[in-house]
Amino acid sequence: MGKSYLQSDPRVIAVVPALNEEKSVGEVARGLIKAGIDVVVINDGSTDHTSEVAREAGAYVVDLPFNLGIGGAVQTGFRFALRGGYDVAIQVDGDGQHDPASIAALIGPIAEGKADMVLGSRFLGESPFKGTFLRRIGMVIFSGMISLIYGGRLTDTTSGYRAINRDLIALFADKYPSDYPEVEVLAQLAFINKRIVEVPVVMRERSHGSSSITLSRSAFYMLKVSLAIFKNIRLGGSTHV
Amino acid sequence: MSSITYMLTIGIALVFGVMVFVMVRRGRMHEKYALLWLGAAVAVMLLALWPQTIDGLADFFHVQYAPSLLFFLAIMFCLGILLHLSLVVSRMAEQITRLAQESALLRQELEQGRLENKEEGQ
Numbered sequence: 001m002g003k004s005y006l007q008s009d010p011r012v013i014a015v016v017p018a019l020n021e022e023k024s025v026g027e028v029a030r031g032l033i034k035a036g037i038d039v040v041v042i043n044d045g046s047t048d049h050t051s052e053v054a055r056e057a058g059a060y061v062v063d064l065p066f067n068l069g070i071g072g073a074v075q076t077g078f079r080f081a082l083r084g085g086y087d088v089a090i091q092v093d094g095d096g097q098h099d100p101a102s103i104a105a106l107i108g109p110i111a112e113g114k115a116d117m118v119l120g121s122r123f124l125g126e127s128p129f130k131g132t133f134l135r136r137i138g139m140v141i142f143s144g145m146i147s148l149i150y151g152g153r154l155t156d157t158t159s160g161y162r163a164i165n166r167d168l169i170a171l172f173a174d175k176y177p178s179d180y181p182e183v184e185v186l187a188q189l190a191f192i193n194k195r196i197v198e199v200p201v202v203m204r205e206r207s208h209g210s211s212s213i214t215l216s217r218s219a220f221y222m223l224k225v226s227l228a229i230f231k232n233i234r235l236g237g238s239t240h241v
Numbered sequence: 242m243s244s245i246t247y248m249l250t251i252g253i254a255l256v257f258g259v260m261v262f263v264m265v266r267r268g269r270m271h272e273k274y275a276l277l278w279l280g281a282a283v284a285v286m287l288l289a290l291w292p293q294t295i296d297g298l299a300d301f302f303h304v305q306y307a308p309s310l311l312f313f314l315a316i317m318f319c320l321g322i323l324l325h326l327s328l329v330v331s332r333m334a335e336q337i338t339r340l341a342q343e344s345a346l347l348r349q350e351l352e353q354g355r356l357e358n359k360e361e362g363q
Contacts, residue, residue: 042345062349065341076342083346178338 010087010111012037012103015077016059017070018094022048029057031100032092040080041094044073050094071178078164082173090163098161102201106163109197116168116194119154120161120201145225146183149190154198157183161201168194177228180221187228250289258282281318 014032018025018041025041032039041054045067054061062076074091081089088110092098102120109115146157160182164172177184189196261278264270288294288311299307 060349060353062345064345068338068341072338072342076345079342079346080349 010107011085012088012090012107013077013081013084013086014039014090014092014103015074015081016041016054016092016094017044017073017077018042018046018050018054019044019067019073020046020048020050021094022046022050022053024096025050025094026053026057028092028094028096028098028100029054029059032103033058035100035103037090037103038084038086040077042073042076042080044068044070069179071176071181074181075172075176078169078172078176081169086169087166088163089169091160093160097203099202099204102161102199105199105201106161109199110163110165114195115197116165117189117196118163119156119196119198120159120163120203121154121156121198122159122201122203123155124198124200144222145229146186146190149187149229150196154186154196156198157186159201161203180224183221183225184228187225188232190229191232247289247292251286254282254285254289257285277322 014037016025016028016032016039021028029039029041039057039059041050041059041061043051043054043061043063045064051061051063060080062080064073064076068076077091078089088107090103090106092100098120106118106120109118147154150157162182172185175188177188186196258279261270261275261282265272265275295311296307299305299310302310304310
């Protein structure tokens with residue numbers, strides 16, 4: 001196994017994928033910078049002023065030449081973090097749902113060397129997050145397979161608010177799923193020994209735009225996640241990469 | 242089948258072969274795929290010239306209705322090519338993603354470098 005990452009002052013970067021989020025990305029970036037961490041906004045082919053707004057807010061901005069989708073955008077951020085030599089990368093949505101107040105909670109288990117990945121869960125502890133009925137059913141279907149694998153230990157597998165350590169930054173920079181990566185990447189990790197920890201986070205209802213998870217898509221992506229699980233199962237032998 | 246049908250089939254195969262050849266000359270198709278399609282055109286032509294080959298094959302495989310063997314082989318050929326193309330497209334999508342990420346990251350590094358140079362210059 002790799003060395004532990006016990007350190008009191010890890011270098012942290014927030015990876016913010018953004019597609020046409022000019023109304024919220026500035027505030028998100030300022031909030032994160034104020035929390036004392038670096039921010040890289042991955043502009044995933046926006047047609048509005050996302051890039052300029054993020055720059056003005058003081059974030060690093062990487063402009064993708066065309067839309068890669070959420071997976072490709074987030075992976076770009078991990079590649080940025082890898083080159084910058086960061087100890088922790090936190091994925092934060094550009095739409096303002098994720099409260100920067102939870103940053104410390106997400107970094108904690110990694111800084112203590114107790115986790116490789118920390119998931120911010122809406123359902124642990126007290127959180128005002130409800131979501132619509134359909135969306136909740138969608139999330140249950142969507143993440144059903146993963147919940148089975150992890151024995152119900154994870155409560156919020158679709159959460160996009162998560163932190164990873166150096167090990168996983170390097171791994172994801174090389175290999176990361178393309179669409180709906182939040183769930184699929186858990187399938188990728190299920191069969192290698194990585195420590196995943198959940199912490200409660202506060203999420204606000206999104207201020208702009210709409211959620212991309214619908215019921216029919218959920219069913220489709222559950223099949224896709226099944227394939228991802230199948231892809232990552234190693235028959236017999238060691239579970240290490 | 243009438244001899245006109247055979248002539249027509251040979252004609253189509255010829256036109257097909259010429260089209261592939263022209264596309265290769267114009268640099269629009271890789272030789273790898275050209276060879277595949279030229280091979281298919283030649284096979285169609287040979288079968289049109291000696292249709293009894295199919296009857297012989299059908300006999301050998303105990304296929305009662307010879308044309309169905311022909312269709313079977315043709316469909317298998319198409320399926321094989323489609324599967325191969327899916328593989329190629331998947332690989333290319335991966336490579337394009339990587340290229341887009343790299344170019345975006347490099348541009349960011351370049352701009353960052355310029356910015357820092359400017360600040361130092363002041």
